[in-house]
Amino acid sequence: MENFNWADLINPEFYINLEIAGHKIGIYVILFIIFAETGLLVGFFLPGDSLLFLSGIYSKALMAEVVYIENDFMNVWALASLVALAGIIGNTFGYWFGAKSGNYLYQKEDSWIFKKKYLFESKAFFEKHGGRAIIFARFLPIIRTFAPIIAGIANMEIKKFMLYNILSSFIWAYSLIFAGHYLYRYLLDNHQVDLTHYIEYIIIIIVLITTVPLVMKAIKSKGNKAE
Template identity: 80%
Template sequence: MEEFNWGDLINPEFYINLEIAGHKIGLYVVLFIVFAETGLLAGFFLPGDSLLFLSGIYSKALMSELMVIESDFLNVLCVASLVALAGIIGNLFGYWFGAKSGNYLYQKEDGFLFKKKYLFESKAFFEKHGGRAIIFARFLPVVRTFTPIIAGVANMEFKKFVFYNIISSIAWSFSLIFAGHYLYRFLLDSYGFDLTHYIEYIIIIIIAITTVPFVIKLIKNKRAKK
């Protein structure tokens, strides 16, 4: 058994290849992480976008934990559908938690896993974009964890929330998983370039794409307030 490294916790490939007693459990771990990142306060530090992208690359291996499917397309479709469902359920849980907890979260002290500033940043994001924030938030690390909770705290109309929740989860999961799979296949078949040999770079690029614009926006907003 390989020695555990704390750095593995932010490495999506670690979760996809997890085994227990010789049995692969990567698919179940991926689904739980998606649920946790979109529904639990403690899920903001987990890999999201990069995990989905890699799930597209390893879709056949992941689906083989449930059943053997020969069709490449069906493997990707099934993984994307399961991830979308996990994301929908996660957001519903976050909404329910927000509706039940109310203002308690705003009075809660910062802890190791909970940072109040993330709550306020998500609230500002939600108030600015309304229902569209549910869709936008899916593609933004940290924000996607807190936005459904804020929607619950703000008593957003449940039917409206469910609509945007379903649309956003499908868009997020299908775009990243299908992009991962077919970009991997295209580069491998056309140029013999294997993306699995450059996982670290993929993670860095995806994190940069998803977080840098958000960080720049926050910096601009803070400067504008001064």
């Protein structure tokens, strides 16, 4: 923490390797970030997809902070399950907050933490895709933060919400963490390529993949308004 830089806040490796008083706490920080990004308004700027992908690469070291598991697959499975659980709890909290806050957020003034435009973008996304928006939103930065809140404001049936919530959490966590782990193992074992040497490129690629759809949607919306 001595050489802390504000840019570290959007760097997944910073959280994974974080330690206090000589003790690694990366796994706990990751679980809190997943909760915050899916359940708290302040979590939208945090790295989500890239954090999970890199967590898959470092799964053994991360799980060692909690419990030692000799089996490689069980390490990845346990990590993905913990992340999925954090995502479920986060989304549930977001839903509850949306249901309780009602239209308060629509009256709230913009601040450096809260931008009302994100709320409207998420509302439009939710109205277009319905319950499936909860699943799609998991893979879209910013929208995944506001989607459960919108579901709560819209009084989406709790049973239906929880079904999509649980399903989306496991799909998101398992797909990204398992992809990160086994792609890393495959390239290292078969091509002697160590992905840990290309972390910066991995982060850039994942950010582009997840943000390009949002950028294209924004451009399309502006084009339609101009017409």
